[in-house]
Amino acid sequence: MSGLRVSWQGGLAALLALAALLMLPIAEPSAGGPSVTAAILLLVALAIAVDAAPAGTMVRAAALLVGAHAGVYLLLGDLGSVNGAARGAFYLLLVSCWLLAWRLVSVLSSIRAASRTGEVALRLVIPFLFGVWILVLWEAIVRGAGIPFVLLPPPSAIAARIGNSLPILAADVNQTIFKAVLVGYVMGCGAGFLAAIAADRFVFMRRGLLPVGNMVSALPIIGVAPIMVMWFGFDWQSKAAVVVIMTFFPMLVNTGAGLAASGHMERDLMRTYASGYWQTLFKLRLPAAMPFIFNALKINSTLALIGAIVAEFFGTPVVGMGFRISTEVGRMNVDMVWAEIAVAALAGSVFYGVIALLERAVTFWHPSIRGG
Amino acid sequence: MSVVQAQGLGLTFNTNDGPVHALSNVNLTIEKGEFVSFIGPSGCGKTTFLRVIADLEQPTDGTITVNGLSPREAREARGYGYVFQAAGLFPWRTIERNVALPLEIMGYPKVEIAQRIARTLDLVNLKGFEKKFPWQLSGGMQQRASIARALAFDADLLLMDEPFGALDEIVRDHLNEQLLQLWDRTNKTICFVTHSIPEAVYLSTKIVVMSPRPGRVTDVIESTLPKERPLDIRESPEFLAIAARVRDGLRAGHSYDD
Structure with missing residues (x-):
């Protein structure tokens, strides 16, 4: 006691x-x-x-x-x-x-x-x-x-706004996340991955593409959003194009680093089996590259969301999260802006979480996940 | 036909600090069924020689044949199994999938892969660990799994580069004993690189003593020990006499330096 x-x-x-x-x-x-x-x-x-x-x-x-x-x-x-x-x-x-x-x-x-x-x-x-x-x-x-309300509304007002605007928010999420972000993400990550394999396979690609890619990555990519609008129109396709450009390079670089990550001994081992390029790629180098590839997928999940929302500031049909944020802030409806931000944060977390779960399942063998 | 035949073999690496003579004028013949150990200090070229046999390095001088072919042809004909210093198991594959790796690459049918996994894991006493991942096993077990992987396909030549170097004395004794039994049962030719004099003498029918700068063979000792070798043979006078000769050979190589 x-x-x-x-x-x-x-x-x-x-x-x-x-x-x-x-x-x-x-x-x-x-x-x-x-x-x-x-x-x-x-x-x-x-x-x-x-x-x-x-x-x-x-x-x-x-x-x-x-x-x-x-x-x-x-x-x-x-x-x-x-x-x-x-x-x-x-x-x-x-x-x-x-x-x-x-x-x-x-x-x-x-x-x-x-x-x-x-x-x-x-x-x-x-x-x-x-x-x-x-x-x-x-x-x-x-x-x-x-x-003052316009500076910072209380969370209760934001929650009430979310509750009252569910149909609008759902339409915006559908336009921005399920069209622009997902399509752009899949295409950008896929293209980056394939480009990394090509750069690994063909010397001229490695010598030519990677330096140019390095330069492109230094461009303020969001600046190309208006050009994408001119090329692909006002609808979600132009936003997906921005997302493709934003996600391509992190995937290219990370996959490239991942392909170089398998050890000398393991590669010598494959050589003693007289294993061909593609067999070594699929059985050794790609599995060993998975932690790097998932790193890119996680980085890109947030980049894609930012890219799609900001790209909508430059011209869009009257739906979409970026469109809503830019117009409602002009009308001083900051609770709606905050509601969109909250929904974007939630969507981003779910997106990231799904990829992190997938990563745990695929790279279960990596010391950072099995712990030790 | 000899399994390995080297004549005037030399290998020079061109580094930024000038040429390094890893091997110079190596003449050696290895017959079928022999257990040959390569012993010498670091930098004597014993691993390099093994890698030349495996076509992982190209010689700059002389000739070498493996199973009567060039090393490249022998490698492409999958003429040898190689066991590295570390187990090098793929952590995303279970033990049985690791053993299956060379078989998958070589295009064996599924049924035969299963049979060979069972047989080779039995051979290295790893039955019951098929579904474990490498990181769930001890270092000694991992190295046994890597030996099973090298035995899974039908290569008559086994190249082993200090396979037990990272293991403790007790595990090492145990694995040496098992390796001798395995060699006896499978009738393979084994080339074995080591730092350890007792290990070399205990295992081998032929001991190749090497010395560094340039890497060369200083002595080739044919062992007079019987094929049946219990662990306590290491206290017999015959064993100690061979060990003394190996030590002399190593010392002769060293006096060259300092």
Whole structure:
């Protein structure tokens, strides 16, 4: 039986809550009134007390979870619809709740999961809480300090905009991601890959193409977007062309490096079998190049998204993520801009994640993946 | 017909620091069924000689035939198996797929590949490890798998370049014993490069002592040990006498330097 053990986050949270008590009210005007203020202080105090008590890890984590999140929920509610109503006590209690969430994450991080599902759940929950608190602090500061909407809308307004504009967002994603990005990505990566093989096979290609490719890669590729619009028209084809140009070179260079990555001994071994060029390529050099090729695929997944969105700034039909961003910012609808950015971030993460999963399956043998 | 016949063989590498005489005037004949060890300090050309036999390096002087053919023809006829210093297994292939690699390249039918995998893995005592990946095995097991890979196709000549150099003494003794049994059972001709005098004397029917700068043969010792060799033969006077002669040969090569 150990006595009370107050963590530094808990202690500091308690001090801040006490200071807040002296600086009430939380907001001017206060939407919730004294009863809500009392509830917030009670929740925070309870969480600190349970965390300090000799209770089980799960009990402490549950108390911290409820205390930090219910507390901050009530706190935000107390602001009401008036922006810039927050007073000193608001920020003190906000930091106090945030410290409790911090404490929660460190309690969770110290748990040794007994089962595999528990381990996976923990690995997801911790970054999720982290992300949630970035949004919470963003929301609280923007609304509490009354930051103008056009400068930075609160996440709740962006979420509401996403919820209200699902058909538009879906049409934009379809136009930009499923047409321009995917088609351009497949063509650009495929062409880069084949060019690397050709450069490996034929000396004149290696001598001629690679130096020219090096120069092309130094061009500000986004500058060719207007030219692509003239060549391929306003629709997604011109954006796909920009993506092709952007993704071609990283794939060419990485595949080239990958083909050179197999060891001398392994190549000598293939030679002792009197193996031909293509047999050596398929059985040794391409498998050995896979980590490099996946590197290019991952780099290109983000490049393709950037390329397609920015290319739409230069002329497009009235649909597409880049089109929406450039027109809505002109109309001061920044919540729509942020909504598109959020959707693009989500799409980019999914794209990257799928390729990373594929990489794990294909290069399972590489020390960086099997670990050791 | 001799398996390997070298006459006046020389190889000079042209480097930025001037020519390096890796081999000079090497005359050597290796008969079928012999176990020949090449021993000498680093830079004496023993590995280079093995690589010339394998057509991985081209000689600049003299002539060499392998199975009566030029090294290039012998390589293209898949006339030898080569075991390198490191196992060199492909990490994306299981042990059985690694052993199957030369068979796939040489176009063996599927059924026969399966039979040969089973047979050669049995030969090197790796039964039960077919589905493992190389990085799941110990260094000694990896090297045995690489020997199985070199045995999988029907080459009568086995070239081994310090195959056990990176392994500890105990594993090495064990593998030496197994290699002798394997040589006895398969009746192959083996060329074996090593740094170790006891290993060379224990394994070989013929020991080629080499010395550096330029790489040349200083002594060829025909072993008088019986074909049946338990590990404790290494304490017999006969064994020690051969080892002493090898050591003398190595010392003679070294006095050239300093």
